[in-house]
Amino acid sequence: MSPGHPANSGTHVDVSPAAAIHRHARTQPDSLAIRYAGGDLTFAQLDDRAARLATVLADGGVNAGDRVAYLGLNSPSFLITLLAAHRLGAIFVPINFRLTGPELHGVLRPSGAATIVCEEGHRTVLEAVRDGTALKRFLLVDDDPEVPAAPVPPEGWETWSGLLARALPTARIALRRFDDPAVIMFTSGTTGLPKGVVLTHGNIWWNAINVDTQLDTRRGDVTHAVAPIFHVGALNSFLVRTLVRGGTVVLRRAFDPAGFLDDLVTYRVNSFFAVPTMLAALAQLPGVFETDLSDLRAIVVAGAPVPPSLIQQYADHGIWLQQAWGLTETAPFATHLPVERTLAKLGSAGIPMPHTEVRIVDPAANTPVTAGVAGEIVVRGPNVTPGYWNNPEATSAAFDDDGWFHSGDVGYLDDDGCLFIVDRLKDMIISGGENVYPAEVERALADLPGLVDVAIVGAVDERWGETVVAVVAVTQGSAISLATLREHAATRLARYKLPRQLKVVDTVPRNATGKLDKVAVRRLLDAGP
CATH class of the missing domain: 3.40.50.12780 (ANL, N-terminal domain)
Structure with a gap:
């Protein structure tokens, strides 16, 4: 066999998580895979439910390369959907459950997902934006004690528990190699439209x-x-x-x-x-x-x-x-x-x-x-x-x-x-010709007593071009002033980096990943006092 022959390259190795879970279901079926308040799952149970959902998805027309979306909080059904999609060679699309209607549409439409699995708590916002997307099939999680269930199956929705109970688990697991798409994750979009x-x-x-x-x-x-x-x-x-x-x-x-x-x-x-x-x-x-x-x-x-x-x-x-x-x-x-x-x-x-x-x-x-x-x-x-x-x-x-x-x-x-x-790079403030990096100022203020959270943004200034603004949340009873902020940071930062304006808010906006949402922070400034 000559060097470089494909059999030596490793590119034909199956790296799908679904294949690994199936292997554990055979070799350690009773080992605990997921511990969850709504019910634990062994590897055998996790694999069986993923195999049943794969049958459900395939019966609905999902093939390799198609996108399957999920909208809901952390749960076994999230992971079951991911594994079922991978069994078919489909691409899993996890959706940020905190998105509002227009934001949700801005993710679902470009994903091209035709099938979505959803929790009841997010069904209403989804239904409001489904038009204009490729969505055709809607599966509703209804067997998780941690998820509020609809009193009756809503029109146009299929209930998860009945589908899984009736489906025969598929034995097929698509071979997935290094270059095969597994997931499409949409960026938070705090600086523009999500990609x-x-x-x-x-x-x-x-x-x-x-x-x-x-x-x-x-x-x-x-x-x-x-x-x-x-x-x-x-x-x-x-x-x-x-x-x-x-x-x-x-x-x-x-x-x-x-x-x-x-x-x-x-x-x-x-x-x-x-x-x-x-x-x-x-x-x-x-x-x-x-x-x-x-x-x-x-x-x-x-x-x-x-x-x-x-x-x-x-x-x-x-x-x-x-x-x-x-x-x-x-x-x-x-x-x-x-x-x-x-x-x-x-x-x-x-x-x-x-x-x-x-x-x-x-x-x-x-x-x-x-x-x-x-x-x-x-x-x-x-x-x-x-x-x-x-x-x-x-x-x-x-x-x-x-x-x-x-x-x-x-x-x-x-x-x-x-x-x-x-x-x-996009958050940099240019004040009087000097570059100010907000994260550097935020770190300098982070340990100020009484400060709960802080975001630094730039505001238009006639003299300096931009000026440094601190948007802060404080503990109850704390009286943090602009002078306090500047004094605390002055030993670590040059004077041109120190905040020149202060706005106190109840909560400093962050997205679901914990990052400061600078777009929302700037909206707070635009809203005035």
Whole structure:
């Protein structure tokens, strides 16, 4: 056999999660796959339900390459739908359950999904925007005690439980290779219309290999999933990989700090993905740092800038938060800070993943810059999306001729190759000719006593072009003034970066992934006092 023969290449390996779950159903059928308040599932039960739903979908005309959407909170039905779609070679489209009507239409229409699985709590908003989409078949989850059920089956909807009960489980599982599309995830759209990021089975597989190489994950691990799993960080960090490796997922619909802590202890959780706001809330629980959390080996914090003070607080109690950076387009992790560097590189998003290249370039010239110089972060590797769904213009704009994906994030690499995130390129404020990166100001203010949350945005200013505005939420009874903000940040920031205006709000807008929603923040400013 000659070198380079396809049999040697590995490109014919089946990397579908559905095939892995089916394998576990045969070899460890009674092992617990999903622990859920509405009912646990073994691997045999999970595989059987996915196989039955695959029959239902196929009977409705779903074929390889078709899109199957899901609208609802974290639940086994989300994962069953994903696995059923993959059994058929179809593409799974998870939908942000917090979207309003126009936003929902703006995702469903370009996805081209003809079939959707939906929870009752989201049916009304979906029905209001179904016209103009490709949707033809509507399946309603009705057998989950955690999901409110419709009193009678609504017209035009088929109930999930009856369909699964009547269907014969299909034995067929489509062979899925590295380049086959697995998921379309729509970006949050906080800076414009959302784009459908295509993630292939290979993108997901290589991300898993990166995670397994860098983090202390093991076969049979227990992972906790409470961050919304329609988001790439929550889905692809540990959840899918844990199931593929035969472990258990503790799946929760919504974050409750006390319940989360109880789960960590009761089920001896080994890993979880979180956004910073979750860990900040957890740290407020009385006695949290006296609790035995010794089973935790891998805590990845991402999705929004992580205040160094939060990392230090946990480290002081022997709990190591591992910061990572990436995007939906990188499936999700491009960098990760190894646990042994947590304090030495406090605030860093880490080093490039083993099978991923990361470079900093001058945004205008697209040429590499030297260590310590800020520029745009670009990424290349097998975990990076091939492009955007039916959007060649956006794909072309995101990739250069050498295959580097341009993230739109600004950062720098230090002399040791560790990445430090500065901000989003589009969020940069130019005040008096000087560049101000809002994330830098937000970090400088994050540990101010009485401050709950902060967003920094620019506002038009006749003298400076733009001026720095702080939009803050404070604890009850706190009286934080503009002078207080400026004094607190003055030891860390140049004067031109300090806020010149202050607006106090009840809640600083964030999207479902924990990122600041700068579009909504600016609307608050436009609304006036």
